[in-house]
Amino acid sequence: MKPFDLARKYGVNEILIYTIMRYLQTTHGVTFTKRGRRYALTTEEIELIEEELKRRGYKPVWVHN
DSSP: OOHHHHHHHHTOOHHHHHHHHHHHHHHHOOOOOEETTEEOOOHHHHHHHHHHHHHTTOOOSSOOO
16 A cells, blocks of 8 residues: 555645654654565554554544455
């Protein structure tokens, strides 16, 4: 999954996803998977980002099939 897909799922701007990723990198030392110049998020990384989104009060707009 890409950051764009996650942003679409939660109905937020993609920049918010990158902001959360930067926050997790600096405060928790998380490193995110990249393929070339783009992020290819693993399920564990997605769960971390979704936990942070929920902590900040965001809810999914649609459920991914």
